[in-house]
Amino acid sequence: MQTLKSTSRARILLAIFSASALAALNKTGSTCTVTPLATGADDTPQILDAFKQCGRDGKVVLTEGLFNIGQVMRTTDLNNCDIEIHGTLKWSSDIQYWLRNSISVTYAGRSTAWQLGGVNISLRGFGKALFDGNGQLWYDQNRNQGNQNGRPISLTLCMKGNSSNVHVSNVVCHESGAMCIGSIGSNPSQADIVENVYYDNVTAYHSSNAAWIKTYSGQGRVRNVTFANMRFDNVNQPIYITPCIYGSSGCDSSRLSIEDIRWVNITGTSRYNVAAGIHCSAAAPCKNLSMENVNITPMKGGTAKWLCSNIQNQQSSGIPCTESCPANWPQQLDGDR
Structure with a gap:
């Protein structure tokens, strides 16, 4: 009898513990709110459960606090879903796990730890969301090696092939590639299409580039950006x-x-004396490029150069072209030109 009582108590305690763990995910109507597990355990299962329950015609809210991410996340079947992140997502230090299990993406053999996608979704960080990839561990792992698979990359919001109807706003980037289209066109047998993209209210500090488009010579188009x-x-x-x-x-x-690329209300400083390098293909000149209220000055003073080639509407574009842009003009410069 004593054994039965002890077993019953154990079951009750287990049930209470399980209920406490599950309480970190709270669903009210079509909104799933996730709070971090106080034990420091892996928060991935409850986050994935939130997307499963509220990822279609709903809202997923990650509250303030530290979320430990120990597994890859694939949340790609979303529809009419609003996502709010108020806290920090920190990926685990198990480098070998991420190298073995990260999700392959179509672009240039790359992989990712979180694949997010769907139709009519929004992602908001409210100036508080933080993605912590445990970067220092990766830097140490790849010391003295360049361009390693799985290496950390500073946050850049680049639209890859077959991205459309995207609105990005209220972003601050430090030492990254900031906002870009591409790379696309790397696979000659697959057309890459990017269209209807709007970047708004972005600040870029000490970055390589900031508002740019990079392609290979494959198939596809970039339109209305x-x-x-x-x-x-x-x-x-x-x-x-x-x-x-x-x-x-x-x-x-x-x-x-x-075609149909616009730069509007842009100010700032370039590290060297080139504000823009625009080289479009002679076989397919860029169409309908335009600039309005754009003012970029070199940090060291003087007048900025604007290099342009093969822009179909160059005279009416508003781009203050000063000289031609050579083919294979480099993405990053190492000094004044």
Whole structure:
């Protein structure tokens, strides 16, 4: 009898513990609110459960606090979903797990620890959301090695192939590539399409580029992209377009089209004396590029250079072109030109 009582108590305690753990996910109507597990345990299961329950016609809210992420997350079947992140997501230090299990993406053999996607979704961070990838461990792992698979990359919001109807706003970037389209067109057998993208209210500090488009000479198009209300500080080459990124071929034979691109209300400083390097393919000149109220000055003073080639509407574009832009113009500069 005593054994039965002890077993019953154990079951009761287990039930109480389980209920306490599950209480970190609270569903009210179509809103799932997730709070971090106080034990420091892996928060991934409850986050994935929240997306499962509220990822379609609902809202997922991650409250303030530290969420420990110990597993890959694939949340790609979302529909009409609002996502709010008020806290920090910290990926575990198990480098070998991430190398073995990260999710492959279509772009250039890359992989990711969180694949997020769907139709009509919004992601808001309210100036508080933080993604902590345990970067120092990766830096130490890849010391004295360049361009390693799985290496940490500073946050850059770049639209890859087949991205459309995207609105990005209220972003501050430090030492990154900031806002870009691409790379696309790397697979000659697959058309990459990016259209209807709006970047708004973005600040870029000490970045490589800030409002730019990079493609290979494959198939596809970039259409209807706006970079608006942006501020640059010490950016290597703020505005950049190339049809042959990373020295690839097809600088003037590429037929991947770039059209209806706008830069509006942009101010800031370039690290060197080139504000923009725009080289469009001679076989498919850029169409309907425009600039309005754009003012970029070199940090060291003087007048900025604006390099332009193969812009179909150059005279009416508002781009203050000063000289031609050579093919294979570099993405990053190492000094004044």
